[in-house]
Amino acid sequence: MSDHKQNFIGGTWVAGEATPNINPSNTADIIGHYARADAAQARDAIDAAKAAFPAWSRSAPLERHGILRRASDEILARKDELGQLLSREEGKTLAEGIGETVRAAQIFDFFAGETLRLAGETVPSVRPGVGVEVTREAVGVVGVITPWNFPIAIPAWKLAPALCYGNTVVFKPAELVPGCAWALVDILQRAGLPEGVLNLVMGQGSVVGQVIVQSVDVDALTFTGSQPTGAALALESAKLMRKSQMEMGGKNPFIVLADADLDVAVDCVTQGAYFSTGQRCTASSRIIVEDAIHDKFVAALSERINALSVGDALDPATQIGPVVDASQLAQNEDYIQIGQAEGARLLTGGERLSRATEGFFQRPALFTDCTNDMRIAREEIFGPVAAVIRVADYDAALEVANDTHFGLSAGIATTSLKFATHFKRNAEAGMVMVNLPTAGVDFHVPFGGRKASSFGPREQGRYAAEFYTTVKTAYTLA
Ligand code: UN1
Numbered sequence: 001m002s003d004h005k006q007n008f009i010g011g012t013w014v015a016g017e018a019t020p021n022i023n024p025s026n027t028a029d030i031i032g033h034y035a036r037a038d039a040a041q042a043r044d045a046i047d048a049a050k051a052a053f054p055a056w057s058r059s060a061p062l063e064r065h066g067i068l069r070r071a072s073d074e075i076l077a078r079k080d081e082l083g084q085l086l087s088r089e090e091g092k093t094l095a096e097g098i099g100e101t102v103r104a105a106q107i108f109d110f111f112a113g114e115t116l117r118l119a120g121e122t123v124p125s126v127r128p129g130v131g132v133e134v135t136r137e138a139v140g141v142v143g144v145i146t147p148w149n150f151p152i153a154i155p156a157w158k159l160a161p162a163l164c165y166g167n168t169v170v171f172k173p174a175e176l177v178p179g180c181a182w183a184l185v186d187i188l189q190r191a192g193l194p195e196g197v198l199n200l201v202m203g204q205g206s207v208v209g210q211v212i213v214q215s216v217d218v219d220a221l222t223f224t225g226s227q228p229t230g231a232a233l234a235l236e237s238a239k240l241m242r243k244s245q246m247e248m249g250g251k252n253p254f255i256v257l258a259d260a261d262l263d264v265a266v267d268c269v270t271q272g273a274y275f276s277t278g279q280r281c282t283a284s285s286r287i288i289v290e291d292a293i294h295d296k297f298v299a300a301l302s303e304r305i306n307a308l309s310v311g312d313a314l315d316p317a318t319q320i321g322p323v324v325d326a327s328q329l330a331q332n333e334d335y336i337q338i339g340q341a342e343g344a345r346l347l348t349g350g351e352r353l354s355r356a357t358e359g360f361f362q363r364p365a366l367f368t369d370c371t372n373d374m375r376i377a378r379e380e381i382f383g384p385v386a387a388v389i390r391v392a393d394y395d396a397a398l399e400v401a402n403d404t405h406f407g408l409s410a411g412i413a414t415t416s417l418k419f420a421t422h423f424k425r426n427a428e429a430g431m432v433m434v435n436l437p438t439a440g441v442d443f444h445v446p447f448g449g450r451k452a453s454s455f456g457p458r459e460q461g462r463y464a465a466e467f468y469t470t471v472k473t474a475y476t477l478a
Pocket residue numbers: 147149150154224247279280281282438439440441
């Protein structure tokens with residue numbers, strides 16, 4: 001068989017149909033071949049995870065600690081190499097790729113620590129002589145389905161807590177980014193995971209994903225991806241009475257008030273809307289600007305956008321890498337047309353760019369004169385496209401910000417304590433940012449949203465225990 005990277009099932013690397021992993025900055029560059037798992041292999045992976053669960057869920061915390069610790073250390077030691085692989089397969093800049101890799105290491109470090117901090121409560125019963133213990137136990141086999149836009153950090157923030165609390169895993173990464181997923185599983189298995197605890201099944205959602213989602217042996221399902229897919233997976237899970245956690249889209253507002261520090265506001269929007277090529281569920285896509293600062297802000301922002309260098313992700317001078325693939329680029333271009341047809345003004349960007357190599361380069365786009373009922377203000381585009389909505393004052397801004405069926409992240413640029421405080425209390429979002437971009441979050445605090453953005457318990461930090469464990473209440477008469 002060729003040297004393609006294989007799936008990992010029950011402690012063994014297993015061959016499958018070899019599929020090329022293509023660099024979006026240079027489509028002639030094939031990063032490697034990765035095996036596509038078939039439905040039978042996905043079932044084998046679930047069986048292996050199920051068989052491994054009893055022993056792993058009872059393993060000593062120090063064993064799990066050591067494995068997660070060693071994984072963290074190796075990821076950190078290899079951050080440049082893994083960051084480069086990430087940027088090469090996903091297209092975010094090298095700085096972003098390395099930064100994301102460091103974040104993955106930090107997540108494993110955090111959950112290594114959590115293995116040693118497992119605790120419960122003892123509570124006196126209402127009945128004399130009876131004691132009550134409240135403890136958390138592993139849930140079972142966790143199905144982990146991850147997206148392409150954070151190829152190492154999102155797998156890390158699902159795999160690390162799953163393993164920390166004693167669950168076993170069937171992991172299906174997005175088809176576009178098997179490289180980081182494979183590297184992560186390779187690191188974890190060499191760190192000492194017993195066979196069957198972590199199983200990697202790369203491949204198609206319609207084949208591998210389907211088997212995971214429909215299996216009665218998968219006790220919990222965690223997914224990050226598009227809203228329609230997340231909603232469908234939550235329904236499938238409900239049919240099986242299975243625990244599920246869905247992180248879906250956003251249409252995140254960023255308000256710029258007249259009293260904002262202009263440089264801070266421009267910086268927040270540039271980062272939030274365009275860094276990582278706008279391919280983040282936390283991206284700022286609705287920029288809600290108070291009338292009194294609108295023209296000055298838009299002029300400063302468009303100057304900043306036009307100065308951004310768009311190019312090969314691996315070129316250190318690049319600030320905005322390519323769009324992930326041809327179909328995402330075509331979708332972004334559709335939205336550029338849709339916005340114009342709806343009457344928004346395309347102030348700058350949106351066009352395809354050619355570079356030395358064949359890739360999916362697009363100039364960051366800014367629409368002005370938008371209203372909040374336009375499709376470009378309601379639907380998640382998932383690209384470097386933002387829509388400016390002019391409003392009269394803070395009250396109008398808050399109303400527009402909350403007028404969306406999403407509710408992931410919401411930001412505001414203001415120097416007013418009064419407005420900042422009011423916004424933190426009244427923004428209908430899971431995460432609120434004051435004078436900070438809507439995207440780019442810490443790794444040790446809860447991540448998640450409201451409304452159509454998220455379903456189920458929060459991810460990250462200590463809140464992750466809510467999904468990855470199940471509570472037991474034990475009574476003793478002594
Ligand atoms: C971030 O903005 O730092 O898929 C993280 C996503 C999110 C992660 C965003 N789940 O874009």
